[in-house]
Amino acid sequence: MSVQQQPRKLKRCTIKEEYVELTGDAVSAALLNQMIFWQEVINKSDSEKIAEIEVLERIGDHDKANKMRSQLREGWFWKSAQELSDEIMFSTRPTVARKLKALVDNGLIESRKNDKKKFDHTNHYRVNLSYIQRELEKLGFSLEGYTLFRPSQDEDLPIAQNEQSKETPNLPIAQNEQSKVQYEQSAAYNEQSATHNEQSISRFTSLGFHSLGFEEEEVYTGRDPLIHMLINVSKTKAPTIRHEAFLQNLTTYNIKNEMGLQIVEYMESQQQDINNYTCGAIDRTFAEFVKRSKTNDKVKVFPRWFATTIINKQFEVDQDEARTDEARREEERFQRRLERYKNISQQMAAATSDIH
Helix, strand or coil: CCCCCCCCCCCCCCCCHHHHHHHCCHHHHHHHHHHHHHHHHHHHHHHHHHHHHHHHHHHCCHHHHHHHHCCCCCCCECCCHHHHHHHHCCCCHHHHHHHHHHHHHCCCEEEEECCCCCCCCCEEEEECHHHHHHHHHHCCCCCCCCCCCCCCHHHHCCHHHHHHHHCCCCHHHHHHHHHHHHHHHHHHHHHHHHHHHHHHHHHHHHCCCCCCCCCHHHHHCCCCHHHHHHHHHHCCCCCCHHHHHHHHHHHHCCCCHHHHHHHHHHHHHCCCCHHHCCHHHHHHHHHHHHHHHCCCCCCCCHHHHHHHHHHHHHHHHHHHHHHHHHHHHHHHHHHHHHHHHHHHHHHHHHHHHHHC
């Protein structure tokens, strides 16, 4: 009796009017909504850990409490541009990367490097909910699902100070002028970045990167930890066509980048490099994994299985290429013999014609 295929949970993308007004476009609004969602997931996880830490402290298990305390994320999380592009479903990876950077530049999202893990030099993010709430209120909106913003001490100033603030009515205008200058500088920077990106994409196209739109900053600043790790392990200056095959298969078969990192880390520990295998071997290994996942003979430890299987698949590819090469050589030999027979036939026909 075959196992009934389970329904797949559908994706949902929400675009809120208030976020469009805040960010200026639908892609940024959808990204901001997703980032707030993941922020809430991380905050909930941290809250649960804090509650458990308090219990451990009360019972005197300080070692375990300290270990769990080191696991707190403090609101920081990582999402790749590719994952976010897949989640919102209507924008490309390079566009999502640019829009995400703009959200950081505009202060809606905080960003920092993460140096705790080896090869992980990507940006981690934390949503600035207080700032978003204040900016939304200026536009006449509220941050859905959150309490209203409490006025700061500056907004509860005594009358004398309020009167003093009235003596500088041109201050908002000066701030607007400053914002205008910053916007113009940002626009100039974006134009310059677009030029660099076009040049970068052109270079990657010449290397065979037709299906992946890598951006120069993502390749060389290590914003994508998996690409960064592939480059470091292979000791190349840029991603290769075999790296592309590996990344493309992860996307095709919906395998998370975290698993890709584990595969490359395990292969490195075995002194293996994905760049030493052909694209055909990489494709066959992933295809075998998908085939196995549909049977009862499922893969238990994917990284170890992958490192072993790719060796066998490379052998298969080599054998197939050898057979193909032999068949090509045999065809060439046959064509040469056929050509000789034709020449001999033509010579005999010519000789017979001369006799008559």
